[in-house]
Amino acid sequence: MSEFRKMRRFKQELSRERCLEILQSAPRGVLALHGENGFPYAIPLNQYYDPEDGKLYFHGAKEGLKADLLKQNNKACFTVMDEGFVKEGEWALNICSVVCLGRIETVTDHGIVLEQCRKLAGKFYPTEEAIEKEIARDGNRVNLLAMTIERMTGKIVKES
Numbered sequence: 001m002s003e004f005r006k007m008r009r010f011k012q013e014l015s016r017e018r019c020l021e022i023l024q025s026a027p028r029g030v031l032a033l034h035g036e037n038g039f040p041y042a043i044p045l046n047q048y049y050d051p052e053d054g055k056l057y058f059h060g061a062k063e064g065l066k067a068d069l070l071k072q073n074n075k076a077c078f079t080v081m082d083e084g085f086v087k088e089g090e091w092a093l094n095i096c097s098v099v100c101l102g103r104i105e106t107v108t109d110h111g112i113v114l115e116q117c118r119k120l121a122g123k124f125y126p127t128e129e130a131i132e133k134e135i136a137r138d139g140n141r142v143n144l145l146a147m148t149i150e151r152m153t154g155k156i157v158k159e160s
Contacts, residue, residue: 004101004151014154019098022082022154023049023056026098027123029080031058033066034073041069047078048120056100056147057107057116067143074103078147093159101151107144114139116146 007013014022028046035041043066048057056078060066070076077099084095107113114135121131 007153007155009155012155012157014096014098014156016152018096019152019154020049020051022080022096022098023047023100023152024051026080026082029078031066032077032079033069034075035069036065041065045078046120046124047080048116048123050116050119054149056102056149057120058104058145058147059117059120059142060145062141062143070104070106070145074105075101076104076147077101094156095159096154096156098152098154100147100149102147102149104145104147107146113142113144116144117142 026047028044030042031045032040032042045058045060049055050057079097079099081095081097084093086093107116117135117139118131121134125131125134
């Protein structure tokens with residue numbers, strides 16, 4: 001595992017437990033990859049953090065820029081933030097963010113793909129029936145990605 005620099009604003013650092021809460025509750029985040037022509041490529045994605053294996057799961061198409069970039073370099077950064085809050089008597093928004101660095105692999109076991117897609121869909125779909133309908137329609141076409149987290153940091157920031 002690589003060595004990473006310590007957080008400069010360590011007094012604002014969130015605990016691992018709080019970081020995991022945010023990862024599990026945030027509906028989406030931004031995945032950043034090594035892009036084309038030396039430019040970064042960052043896209044919003046829904047995620048599911050599985051506490052059983054400690055991985056982040058994403059879904060998408062089997063073809064396209066994201067898939068091509070990951071074939072070239074599977075190192076990635078995924079960032080989420082909470083809704084934030086304003087302290088009584090103040091105007092500034094306080095936001096908690098979590099940054100995960102890791103490597104992304106395509107999940108090839110179809111049983112795991114369907115299992116993790118159900119968990120991911122559980123965050124958004126109103127019923128299990130709706131989830132199963134979607135899986136029946138698109139389950140064979142989904143590309144499931146799993147990020148093994150090598151570093152996770154969280155921070156609370158006051159926007160003032």
